Amino acid sequence: MSLERAKPPLPDEDKRWKLVNATMRRNGYADHALIETLHSVQDAFGFLDETSLHFVAASLDLPLSKVYGVATFYHLFTLKPKGRHSCVVCTGTACYIKGANALVEGLRERYAINPGETTEDGHLSVLTARCVGACGLAPAVVIDGEVLGRLDTPDLIERLDTLPDPEPTPASHRPPTTSH
């Protein structure tokens, strides 16, 4: 936590870096603020790219490999941009008992992607989660943040097929920058 250390300049003009900086400042730029900081990068930009990891490492004075090791350990962090829509299938025990696997299979068949992947056109990301806390509504699916319960595969696919597209690129979908 040396006060002397010069902080690296912000990677670019993007205002969202200020949010990231605020998190680090609140934690006194201590090395243990790494996970909090990665959360704030992901909240601001939607994912962690190389530029942001370099910036965080330099700001907190941490080795690059350590930052990368932490970013890849935790499943909530993603190093790839997400699709414009997201569909999270809950695979907690209650949902599993009530057929979450069939939903995952159905999505694989329809969109040719596995959980954790995004369709090539960037339209949809399919994810799984360990218990979204809607066990009473099992099997539960979260589409763009909205929890939907007791869906079967045809219902789900119909909902996903009717999601609006194309739409303006949302804030969380920053094109990956390569400058560093």
Added chain:
Amino acid sequence: MPPATPQPNVRVVTLRIDGRDVSAREDETILEVCRENRIEVPSLCQLDGLSVWGGCRLCMVELAGQGRLFAACATRVAEGMEVSTNTERLRHYRRLILELLFAERNHVCSVCVSNGHCELQALAQRCGVDHVRLPYRQARYPVDSSHEMFRLDHNRCVLCTRCVRVCDEIEGAHTWDVMGRGSDCLVITDMAQPWGASGTCTSCGKCVQVCPTGALVKQGTSVGEMVKDQHFLPILARRRHLA
């Protein structure tokens, strides 16, 4: 466990290991005391001079009166302790753990530059692993030859993190770390870029010397030629200890 700091008054304790009475400083680990007394306990992730990791689980021993097993490298001795290091149960577990390691990646000894000088191979011979009953995981990993002096072959890595620890604790570069989770863990340099492109690697080669297998080797060695030299470690360890 924090690195042992020299204490002004460390007590000396006596304990029994495999039926032999031995004495030890109370800040020593069971494994250290075994080594002093030439009692061989298999180990892979532990290396004198580096911090304790406790990941390979080959050094598990039995303690009288305790239901569970203990990792000798991570357990301090205590007065009156009764340790068994070589029971049938422990030998059985060690064989299985080694089999798990062989099946996890791809260790083809006959074409490895470390053939004959590999700790994994030596352990397998010592513990009597002559064949692997478990199915192979069959995951293929890349080989990184981008560094002008060294080469990294993930297929021969046992994830002992010796390279990570020596680079951080002795060389102070922290070029290495581990990414991912579970069997998909990989050792990485910087941001998982090619080793040759690393901006922090000092090319000191310590990671290569401490790597127990043929995962980290010198470029240009051929089958069976890669002999590792870890003499710098105990010396450095002692110096650090005294500092």
Added chain:
Amino acid sequence: MNLDDLDDLASEFRNAERDVERELRVCMAASCQSSGARPVFDSLEAQLKTDPHPGCRLKGVGCMGLCSAGPLVAITPPEAGIEEGLLYREVKPEDAPELVASLDGPPVEHLRCPTDQPFFARQQRIVLEQCGRIDPDSFEDAVAHGGYAGLVRALSELTPAEVLRELTASGLRGRGGGGYPTGLKWSTIAKMPAGQKYVICNADEGDPGAFMDRAVLESDPHRVLEGMAIAAYAVGANKGYVYVRAEYPLAVERLTTAIRKARRAGFLGGRVADTQFAFDIEIRLGAGAFVCGEETALMASIQGLRGQPRPRPPYPAESGLWGCPTLINNVETFANVPAILRRGGDWFASIGTQGSKGTKVFALAGAIVNTGLIEVPMGTRLRDIIEVIGGGIPGGRAFKAVQTGGPSGGCIPAEHLDTPVDYDSLKSLGAIMGSGGMIVMDETSSMVDVARFFMEFCMTESCGKCVPCRAGTWQMHALLDKIAKAEACRADLELLETLCDLVSATSLCGLGQTAPNPVLSTLRYFRDEYEAKLQGDPTP
């Protein structure tokens, strides 16, 4: 501040509400919100504007328990439990006019959910005492309902040693799974030399199918803060962390609000309740790693590292966060503490069984009529929980097994349903109490499949540090997959059992040590299903 001062404060808060004759409570916990509680609340609010009822207060509350019937709305006298009022189930926004009109007339029968049913009548609430009654975002509501009385009693009337004695007398055991005696754990840390010490609340709740801790944090966050502050006073700590999984945004939000308000009211910070005692709490977020529920991994994560466990000893009590003595307890453990301080350790010890005191919160899910959250005295029979409180199995199907303890636990078959639920009896059945998730399975569930499901969970959650767990769970999962697909031979089953023994005996942390449990318990009670698979029965 002493108890009288707190009482004055509480009456002041109650007085501010003295015009309220009835409360219209809408459950705003995560489960009801996902079945649409927010629009119900909004339309009730709008309706109360067009059809005003001055004596009636609309209030968002926490979990009322019967999640499967959500969104739930209760109309009760203030200060009363839902048993004394009316409960409405599956309420829709368009029901608002009818509900508001019913405030002056007869109840809306077609929405009613009886509260004299065993689901409510058979519970005993200590931890969930105020869940579903108070507004979780209101500090005043918490204090008006007895919040912080335990802390104020501890600070103004008891020495730390006396608090420890009270805790030890209560017989409280850790609710995070292990069941370690809480009084003993606290005493160990209290005995460590004075200096920097920490208190951590483990709110990682990673078991898939468990949502007890989330409900407590979303419904009554001040109770957890109060429990932590009492612990800090007893062990001599001045800094606390709540480690919450990031998958619980609502819990994080309410906890953040609660900390801010407790600080402003002087119940956290430099001079807690006007005494010399200083204690503050910070929130740390997880990031999707089950292993971070393990205490040494959790501490690594708070320190910004990969969440990998380390060998114990040294235990956190001796060397925890940044090498300092650290107390780690589960959310529910802390939530029991205020009641123990308010009503005494002996009172608590009078509830439950010989070895397991007090109550336990369970999350019922799976093939059961009433899914939701319940709290029952330790020693309640499994049969009562499932058939009476839970309402049995829907669809006329037969009960097959109940899974407790998540990926570290086991499946209990019908012949053991008369077992009283406590730490020791569940353990003797090859299951564990765990944190309180209870998944009921009916005859359509394949037990081999269940074992494979949990093994897959452990495999993807293995941190990768130690070989038996990292490589062993992969092998066991492959074998279970082979068995489930009816492609395995007897040697495969034997190999599976050999690996179970290895992984539980040699893994570094609890995740690996308990990963074989679901396999072992299904093998113990449902071996015939494995045998059928070996004979080539491909039915799933």
